[in-house]
Amino acid sequence: MWRQSTFRILIWLGQKLPVSWRVALTQSPAAAWLRQFTLLPLTQGQVVVALSAPLAGYRMRLDMRAGHRRYALGTYEPEVFALIRSHLREGQTVLDIGANIGYFTLLMAHKVGPAGRVIAFEPVPSVYAMLCDNLRLNGCNWVQAECKAVGDVDGQGAMQSDLNNPLSFIGHLCECGDLAVPIVSIDRYVETAGLERLDFVKIDVEGAEDRVIRGMMKTAKRLRPVILVEIHLNNSQESEGLRRLQKAGYRLMRVEPAGLSPCETLACRGHVLATWSQ
DSSP, rough: HHHHHHHHHHHHHHSOHHHHHHHHHHHHHHHHIIIIIIHHHHHHEEEEEEOOOOOOOOOOEGGGGGGGGHHHHHHHEEEEEEEHHHHHOOTTTTEESSSTSHHHHHHHHHHHOTSSSEEEEEHHHHHHHHHHHHHHHOOTTTTTEEEEEEEESSEEEEEEOOOTTOEEEEEEOOOOEEEEEEEEEHHHHHHHHOOOOOOEEEOTTTHHHHHHTTTTHHHHHHOOOOOEEEESSOOOOOOHHHHHHHTTTTEEEETTTTOOOOOOSSSEEEEEEEOOOO
């Protein structure tokens, strides 16, 4: 018990630092030392931690072995966090595709409120269980969690596990994967659920984004949601998903620490914001 209490005190002290200091600390060479010799010895598995502003008042069950400390310190992808926060409004309907344990899902739930609707997709059962636990911890009963992968067809697929981290999976679907998962396309899901409104979609699926976008084009053209997608290109080829969105009438902007900039090439990595321009 004293270990977890000490751990929570250290996290609390870190949260008192200015945001810029916290970001610099987690990105510095000292971060690995702090994690190896301070945080990890104090946590034997998972621990519930209070989050920092702007999610003050929320809590998450985290596992420091999986690198979750940045969630607690509010330093995980701060430019993405700020962009999602600025685009969401109360009462909206949003999708979190690749929700992981729910950091961005909680932000979405906070912004749209009980009058809104959040649907979060996370196909890995162990990660999905933590996602559901984090939603229960915060009473977010207007969030619907789905233990499914998202792709371009409905059916069954496989994902490859990370043997060094039981809470981390290579997100793209592959034939050689060792974890069987159900797959659903957004077009089919939206039609089956009878959704007539979709305001925002976040896609972070570690390489499967082209398949996700391919399977949601009918929805994109009909409901025209804002789409935030992380592109994982391992070569200089253009993103098929970005090409489809651009051809359909979406304007593409790159998300950078300094703000948004025009997406001058479809062969890019990182986060891209797609907004309807027609």
